[in-house]
Amino acid sequence: MTVLIQAEGASVVHRVGPILSRQRLVALHPIDITIARGECLGLVGESGSGKSTLGSLLIGRQRPTTGLVRFEGLPLHKLGRQARSGRFGAVLQQPKFSLNPMLSVGDSLLEPLAILGQRPSGAQARRVLGESLERVGLPGEMQDRRPHQLSGGQRQRVSIARALISRPDFVLFDEAVSALDVSVQAQVLNLIRRLQKSDGFSALFISHDLAATRYICDRIAVLYAGRLMELGPAEAFYRPAHNPYSRGLQAASGLLDDQDAELRLDSKSLPQSGCALAPRCPQQKAICREREPPLLGQTHLSRCHFDAVPNATLLSGQRQEASRCDT
Template identity: 45%
Template structure:
């Protein structure tokens, strides 16, 4: 079995804490990511999936809980040197390829930013050789190095963002909705590129998205988030064939079908959160309903789900 690369334990991130308008963006989320796998994180806008990614990589400080990377608690690291070393191992690809690249910097300098910060290249020749190599790795060419971001399409900009993330040889990449701002025709190219890079470099991904069909294609396991809670976690095929939580079933029922007749007759499942009325005695938590298939539920629901499966 692959080793655990990342452990997220009871993670919480609250905004405006202690105020009347406090938002529990992440509320007691727990999951593991194993070396070499892709964990997909899905849910509708505002469910807390992007905040989860940003809190893991410490763009946001956690309100509570732990994020362990190879057993080390990320949010307890104090020294700048240790943080810089961690940032070398963990990188992020951002959602908006237009906003995430500095428009005043040439592509070579954007990609080499991490190389410069971590002192990876010993000379300018070595630095540029690495930039050219990265451009070719992501399907661009060395002539692109002297251009500015505005001279590229959205798909090309995202490739530059991926090259920048790869520049420091990371082990783990958080891809925060990396394809949502791109045309459908370009999305598959970027996802195929990520899959190829994972195979070639042994990368581990947290792939955050709301497009369920694309998440299934790239992910080994999928976690479903709803209003700051992780409500279901299962292997990709298992989640699609046997969704258990009503919210997951609702999400899957909304995926369009390529067959017009089937699409016309398809029944969408509406999720009503009011159908779940819990008390403190219900002790809601993630429970293993099938091997490797976890659902956030009460003990009573757990036995009901198990009964339905049998």
């Protein structure tokens, strides 16, 4: 396994509120995570859990407040905009907004190549565009259309073609299928899966939908309130997950028939100390309100005082990171 992207204690803290009474908002607590070359990593969690924040760190759209993100071993922020735009692609939620309404599909597709100084013209451009559209299951003639002349599914296919046209090493899919009709979602999911396997790019697939995520990804990371709660192979999410938060997500999405796994919905406020999940956790005990559990495990990590993780070992640095940024 070759590591492509690595976050080392990367956190994001925002300052919110009026100038005189600014508050710290920790969108992402320090996280250590890697994405291997050719790997598809899934990222799930409720709204506001920090998924898009982590995604934008990993493609270098945002710099961490603490820690570092590395790309092929080098600090990502040292990669210039041009290098980044050639090696990273992104497909975001709203196909309506991800394409410029003033440009034809063809011109939108050529933009990333123009940034790289590789913009083809004339017959060569039509050929490149035709091939690029056909790879995502659209007819080549669609290059002459405007975004408003396409359906939501077609627009999202064009966004995928645009993200892939420079043959990137890493592609962020942030809720890329969430805005589509269910039947179209399945087609676009299959397309992403097929292209990811055939082209071999690494991907971060962000979704609220655990079923879609486990279908498409190799590993899954679960975030809650900006903390990594569980990280394990996708197969593990076809069984009751290790972490009570992940089991709560499984129960909420009908993938686990266990009333005891359901999370409390009436108490979403974060506690001052202990485990962030404690007020909502169906299995919380006194220690959960007192001490933040560390992230334990080797290939399968989970953050819970009562996890049944075999041969659990503490990841180096996690304990310091957890206490350093305990806000």
